[in-house]
Amino acid sequence: MSRNEIVMVSGIGCSSRISGYMDFHTLHTIHGRALAFATGVKLSKPELNVIVPMGDGDALSIGGNHFIHAARRNIDMTAIVMNNRIYGMTGGQYSPLTGPGMMATTAPYTNIDQGFDVVEMATAAGATFVARTTTYHVQQMADIIRRRSCTRAFRWSR
Amino acid sequence: VDYHPYLPREDGRLPMSDFGGVHRYNVTGLVHDMWGFPSDNPKIVHGLLRHLVDKIENNAGQMARYRTFYLEDAETVLVSFGSSARSALHIVESLRPRGQKIGLLELQTLWPFPAEVIRHYCNTAKTTVVVEMNMGQVCQMVKTTVDAPGAGVSGQPHRRGVHHTHGHQEHTAPDQGQGGIDGSQRLYPSAVFPHLWCSGCGHGIVLNGLIRRWSGWG
Numbered sequence: 001m002s003r004n005e006i007v008m009v010s011g012i013g014c015s016s017r018i019s020g021y022m023d024f025h026t027l028h029t030i031h032g033r034a035l036a037f038a039t040g041v042k043l044s045k046p047e048l049n050v051i052v053p054m055g056d057g058d059a060l061s062i063g064g065n066h067f068i069h070a071a072r073r074n075i076d077m078t079a080i081v082m083n084n085r086i087y088g089m090t091g092g093q094y095s096p097l098t099g100p101g102m103m104a105t106t107a108p109y110t111n112i113d114q115g116f117d118v119v120e121m122a123t124a125a126g127a128t129f130v131a132r133t134t135t136y137h138v139q140q141m142a143d144i145i146r147r148r149s150c151t152r153a154f155r156w157s158r
Numbered sequence: 159v160d161y162h163p164y165l166p167r168e169d170g171r172l173p174m175s176d177f178g179g180v181h182r183y184n185v186t187g188l189v190h191d192m193w194g195f196p197s198d199n200p201k202i203v204h205g206l207l208r209h210l211v212d213k214i215e216n217n218a219g220q221m222a223r224y225r226t227f228y229l230e231d232a233e234t235v236l237v238s239f240g241s242s243a244r245s246a247l248h249i250v251e252s253l254r255p256r257g258q259k260i261g262l263l264e265l266q267t268l269w270p271f272p273a274e275v276i277r278h279y280c281n282t283a284k285t286t287v288v289v290e291m292n293m294g295q296v297c298q299m300v301k302t303t304v305d306a307p308g309a310g311v312s313g314q315p316h317r318r319g320v321h322h323t324h325g326h327q328e329h330t331a332p333d334q335g336q337g338g339i340d341g342s343q344r345l346y347p348s349a350v351f352p353h354l355w356c357s358g359c360g361h362g363i364v365l366n367g368l369i370r371r372w373s374g375w376g
């Protein structure tokens with residue numbers, strides 16, 4: 001696969017700066033809307049491989065609807081959610097995956113909200129390749145990304 | 159890299175190529191350099207802002223939407239926008255049958271300010287009146303535009319803007335002898351008045367202000 005055939009579309013956040021560090025066609029868009037922009041790229045040029053790195057806040061709260069419907073439409077692209085359980089770059093606000101009992105700038109007396117299982121949600125919404133790994137399991141992560149790149153469907157990991 | 163997707167060409171446009179082509183580059187909403195990568199270098203920031211501002215200002219005339227009413231021979235031009243344009247049109251249409259050469263320029267685009275359009279329609283008028291329901295922001299813009307050096311094509315030195323604001327009914331009388339409407343004329347149809355105006359739209363206040371201005375009450 002040539003670098004010219006890969007488009008990386010990201011939103012806003014620590015995670016989304018990744019597109020500026022890669023030598024692909026890279027598109028740094030607005031908070032939560034990376035999947036919407038990526039849908040546009042894929043529709044206009046279906047032959048391109050679209051990768052969408054997102055953070056947990058970007059993908060699940062601000063972009064929660066885009067996430068569900070990108071999975072439901074089964075668009076042929078790779079969504080990667082990098083979960084650090086916080087909105088980091090924007091100032092440490094709690095995210096949907098922060099979990100109860102954790103302290104954040106917007107939860108000074110600790111967070112009272114439950115998190116949720118994103119794998120279950122992606123599966124329920126219709127994603128066809130869903131995997132979860134951690135940054136500690138480097139080999140497994142590389143393996144998942146390799147396998148995902150051979151599946152033609154909406155894919156999600158982490 | 160010798161490919162610069164964000165270096166404006168001679169016509170001011172960018173050579174951005176399609177994704178999937180041979181040139182790979184970054185697209186971002188952050189301030190960026192000519193390769194598309196984020197930058198906080200003051201020179202680059204200034205260059206980008208200049209480019210973006212010029213792109214809008216140099217094409218303001220193309221972006222402007224407006225409507226004109228009875229402007230072909232108008233000596234008095236009302237400039238208005240939004241709901242107060244309807245009141246202004248009412249004035250124009252009630253004065254036309256009395257032989258007053260009055261017309262309306264209704265602006266539908268306020269920003270970028272359509273200076274070219276204003277000059278085109280107001281420079282041949284004896285009097286320009288801005289009818290607006292706020293603190294007179296557009297009146298100031300029109301004055302600046304019409305009075306700008308080199309703006310006059312009809313050789314007339316000054317035109318006077320008038321503005322009416324909700325709750326203020328502020329107005330400025332135009333210079334005597336520069337046109338305007340004979341104060342002795344009744345400006346409204348007797349069948350319609352007295353009339354109850356709803357408290358929200360301000361049409362009554364605008365109309366009242368216009369009538370006062372031309373009938374010499376104010």
